[in-house]
Amino acid sequence: MAEMWINMGPQHPMTHGLWNLRIKVDGETIVDAEPEIGYLHRGYEKIMEVREFQKNVVLTDRLCYVASITWSHCYCLACEAAMDIDVPERAKYLRVVSNELQRIASHLMWLAAYGPDLGLLTALLWALRERELFLDLLQLITGARMNQNYPRIGGVRNDAPPDFDKYCSKVIAHFRNKLKEHEAVFEQSKLFQARTVGVGRLTRAQALDWGVTGPNLRACGASIDLRKLDPYDAYPALSFAPAVEKEGDSYARYKVRVEEMKTSCDLILEALKKLPAGPYRSKPPRRCEGEGFRRTEDSRGEALFYVIGDGDDRPYRVKIRSPVFSNIAAAPIMMRGNKVADVVAIMGSIDVCVGEMDK
Amino acid sequence: MSGALIDLWGWSHALAQFSLWLGSLPLEAGNWVALQTGAAAPGPLTGLIGFITGEGLTNFVAVIVAINILLLWATLLHLLIVMWIERKMYSRLQDRRGIMLGLGSSDFLRRILGPIPLIGRPFRRPSHLGTGFLQTVADGVKLFQKEVITPTNADKWMFHVAPVMIASSTLFLFVAIPWSDGFWLMGSMDKGVPVNPWGILVILGAFSIAPLGILIAGWASNNKYTLLGGMRAAAQLMSYEIPLVLSIIALVVLSGSLDPFELVRQQSVPLTYALGPFGRVTVPFLPNWYIFNPVLWIAFVVLFITVIAEAERIPFDIPEAEAELVEGWTTEYSGMRFGLVFGFKWLRAIAGAALIAILFLGGWSGPVFATVWAPNLAAPGTLYGIPLLPQEFWFTLKIYVIFVVFVWIGWSVPRIRIDQILNLGWKQLIPLSIFNILLATLARGFGWF
Numbered sequence: 001m002a003e004m005w006i007n008m009g010p011q012h013p014m015t016h017g018l019w020n021l022r023i024k025v026d027g028e029t030i031v032d033a034e035p036e037i038g039y040l041h042r043g044y045e046k047i048m049e050v051r052e053f054q055k056n057v058v059l060t061d062r063l064c065y066v067a068s069i070t071w072s073h074c075y076c077l078a079c080e081a082a083m084d085i086d087v088p089e090r091a092k093y094l095r096v097v098s099n100e101l102q103r104i105a106s107h108l109m110w111l112a113a114y115g116p117d118l119g120l121l122t123a124l125l126w127a128l129r130e131r132e133l134f135l136d137l138l139q140l141i142t143g144a145r146m147n148q149n150y151p152r153i154g155g156v157r158n159d160a161p162p163d164f165d166k167y168c169s170k171v172i173a174h175f176r177n178k179l180k181e182h183e184a185v186f187e188q189s190k191l192f193q194a195r196t197v198g199v200g201r202l203t204r205a206q207a208l209d210w211g212v213t214g215p216n217l218r219a220c221g222a223s224i225d226l227r228k229l230d231p232y233d234a235y236p237a238l239s240f241a242p243a244v245e246k247e248g249d250s251y252a253r254y255k256v257r258v259e260e261m262k263t264s265c266d267l268i269l270e271a272l273k274k275l276p277a278g279p280y281r282s283k284p285p286r287r288c289e290g291e292g293f294r295r296t297e298d299s300r301g302e303a304l305f306y307v308i309g310d311g312d313d314r315p316y317r318v319k320i321r322s323p324v325f326s327n328i329a330a331a332p333i334m335m336r337g338n339k340v341a342d343v344v345a346i347m348g349s350i351d352v353c354v355g356e357m358d359k
Numbered sequence: 360m361s362g363a364l365i366d367l368w369g370w371s372h373a374l375a376q377f378s379l380w381l382g383s384l385p386l387e388a389g390n391w392v393a394l395q396t397g398a399a400a401p402g403p404l405t406g407l408i409g410f411i412t413g414e415g416l417t418n419f420v421a422v423i424v425a426i427n428i429l430l431l432w433a434t435l436l437h438l439l440i441v442m443w444i445e446r447k448m449y450s451r452l453q454d455r456r457g458i459m460l461g462l463g464s465s466d467f468l469r470r471i472l473g474p475i476p477l478i479g480r481p482f483r484r485p486s487h488l489g490t491g492f493l494q495t496v497a498d499g500v501k502l503f504q505k506e507v508i509t510p511t512n513a514d515k516w517m518f519h520v521a522p523v524m525i526a527s528s529t530l531f532l533f534v535a536i537p538w539s540d541g542f543w544l545m546g547s548m549d550k551g552v553p554v555n556p557w558g559i560l561v562i563l564g565a566f567s568i569a570p571l572g573i574l575i576a577g578w579a580s581n582n583k584y585t586l587l588g589g590m591r592a593a594a595q596l597m598s599y600e601i602p603l604v605l606s607i608i609a610l611v612v613l614s615g616s617l618d619p620f621e622l623v624r625q626q627s628v629p630l631t632y633a634l635g636p637f638g639r640v641t642v643p644f645l646p647n648w649y650i651f652n653p654v655l656w657i658a659f660v661v662l663f664i665t666v667i668a669e670a671e672r673i674p675f676d677i678p679e680a681e682a683e684l685v686e687g688w689t690t691e692y693s694g695m696r697f698g699l700v701f702g703f704k705w706l707r708a709i710a711g712a713a714l715i716a717i718l719f720l721g722g723w724s725g726p727v728f729a730t731v732w733a734p735n736l737a738a739p740g741t742l743y744g745i746p747l748l749p750q751e752f753w754f755t756l757k758i759y760v761i762f763v764v765f766v767w768i769g770w771s772v773p774r775i776r777i778d779q780i781l782n783l784g785w786k787q788l789i790p791l792s793i794f795n796i797l798l799a800t801l802a803r804g805f806g807w808f
């Protein structure tokens with residue numbers, strides 16, 4: 001069969017959103033690949049320039065619907081750096097708790113999407129079942145299941161409800177048990193291993209060259225976690241070790257995410273135990289002159305906000321760095337030489353969120 | 360020990376005779392009128408009446424009636440039930456209840472029957488509390504209503520022929536599959552028992568027609584996804600035909616028959632092992648199913664895997680592979696064309712399960728405990744078994760149980776890749792089944808098992 005280009009997208013079950021992956025195939029083997037993005041571009045950076053600092057939190061929530069808090073949190077950190085204000089200790093811990101809850105919910109959403117990619121629809125329902133509990137926790141603390149609008153410049157919107165730590169420890173104990181079921185249906189399955197082990201391999205050097213970050217980078221053997229490397233909020237006070245795998249294939253990326261969920265569970269419990277008393281929010285200035293720059297460990301990689309204020313109550317310029325944007329650029333390297341069926345095994349393991357990628 | 364409930368040929372013959380007799384009534388009346396008005400003795404229409412109620416036409420109509428009964432039995436009854444079983448079963452695996460549409464879900468019936476005191480009770484409950492069986496019917500009706508779209512650049516002739524080819528060849532499978540001693544379409548009576556010397560061969564032949572239709576469908580749609588899906592289907596089905604046939608050859612070597620009736624008769628006796636020079640050993644309480652045979656269970660494993668692949672079920676559903684190929688080779692079909700090519704997979708699964716049941720699980724022979732024993736008055740001192748449940752029940756039950764295992768496997772594993780599927784077929788299943796033939800030949804030669 002002659003070589004031909006196949007469009008996988010913009011409307012295609014593989015994409016999980018609105019983007020296009022063009023692959024050049026020779027029979028069933030992928031010769032070349034070319035991601036095409038921009039179908040969901042909403043001009044975020046420009047919109048944010050015409051809205052007040054505080055009101056932009058609502059917008060950043062909508063960057064990625066699966067991990068809202070991590071994004072608005074990153075924006076708030078950048079604004080705080082620009083305004084040069086301090087955050088109360090209690091708010092820092094609450095931010096860690098909500099962030100890690102969001103990370104687990106996001107990873108579970110990824111797991112739920114990865115199962116059907118490989119033809120295992122049961123995993124979708126199971127992962128969503130577990131995610132529901134974490135959404136409940138998020139609802140308890142923030143009041144919403146999606147687009148929580150929780151972090152504020154200078155703290156968080158509200159305090160944790162009474163007995164929140166008890167609910168958390170109950171859900172996490174349940175979740176740790178249930179995670180064994182997921183491991184049984186995924187990594188103990190020979191067919192799952194056949195589909196993912198050695199597929200879409202990325203070396204450490206390639207990953208660093210292409211700016212791959214987050215779980216995808218840690219799956220390549222690089223222990224780079226901004227929570228450790230460039231700590232923010234209460235992370236320096238908490239003890240944890242980022243999950244690292246050596247192989248750099250889809251299976252390693254899966255393993256890293258599952259391990260990260262376990263780490264996040266520990267982090268939540270530890271942060272709730274150490275939760276100090278005191279105010280949870282400080283009053284930020286309305287106007288700001290200066291530059292703020294902050295990068296955080298989003299559930300998909302390194303999220304970055306760069307905020308410039310020119311003395312107005314609106315930012316002069318906002319720059320967003322999306323981890324998926326860089327991760328997806330490495331797709332052709334992972335793709336070449338694999339089979340057509342591996343497209344889903346690779347792209348699914350990268351964890352694409354088009355909202356933040358196209359901004 | 361059980362008897363057949365349905366005597367297909369007897370019933371269709373009686374039905375044909377009755378309907379032809381009904382049809383000949385007006386002619387009889389005409390004849391009578393003609394005789395009254397002074398016609399010659401037998402009447403002018405006697406020849407026509409003789410032709411209509413004669414043996415030739417009755418047999419012809421009986422064939423059509425029998426085919427239709429079998430068609431409705433396979434598609435309307437079992438296809439719907441099997442689809443329902445699948446949807447309920449995987450929903451439970453996924454921790455949910457699945458389809459729950461029932462008669463009570465009908466807005467019309469709720470409004471009409473709901474206010475009535477006693478009858479209206481089920482219609483006043485929350486609407487979706489049914490068994491969900493009507494959902495499959497509703498889906499079928501929906502597909503009937505949909506527009507049939509032909510892609511502009513498709514090869515129209517081939518595009519529309521392919522579904523017919525696939526569906527008809529799948530229905531052809533059911534010609535040779537008997538459902539009991541009495542419920543069979545293909546075969547003949549010999550010394551009071553049905554025989555069909557080439558039954559299994561016909562089934563295998565019918566199994567291998569559909570890949571051609573799938574290849575045509577994939578090519579004629581003029582779409583890259585369907586092309587890849589069609590090629591995958593062809594590669595997969597062709598490479599799995601071979602272990603399918605080879606595993607059955609091992610069974611034929613030991614059983615010495617391709618006749619489904621004969622195979623089932625061999626399996627309805629108590630389990631007996633021939634141990635060469637050590638004589639024969641009979642195991643009580645177990646039937647002589649070929650799955651218990653020390654040699655043939657390998658063939659059973661191979662056949663089971665192969666049938667899953669033949670039915671294009673997960674983990675072998677790569678021709679469809681909705682994650683990467685949208686809907687595979689069925690992408691461009693819509694309306695009832697899609698219904699045909701989509702529903703045929705369940706029919707193939709039923710046929711495959713029936714094949715497994717006939718070859719290895721004793722077909723329609725039921726257990727001894729489901730029989731009531733009464734003194735045989737004709738031969739004093741012996742017992743006469745009255746089956747509680749007919750053969751069709753046991754056969755259907757076995758098919759459903761096998762199908763549930765299909766569903767169970769299918770919804771707990773991911774699908775595997777095309778090269779891995781072909782590797783499994785060519786490098787593992789085929790050598791295994793050839794080795795099994797060798798074992799079966801040795802066992803046969805030395806008189807073991």
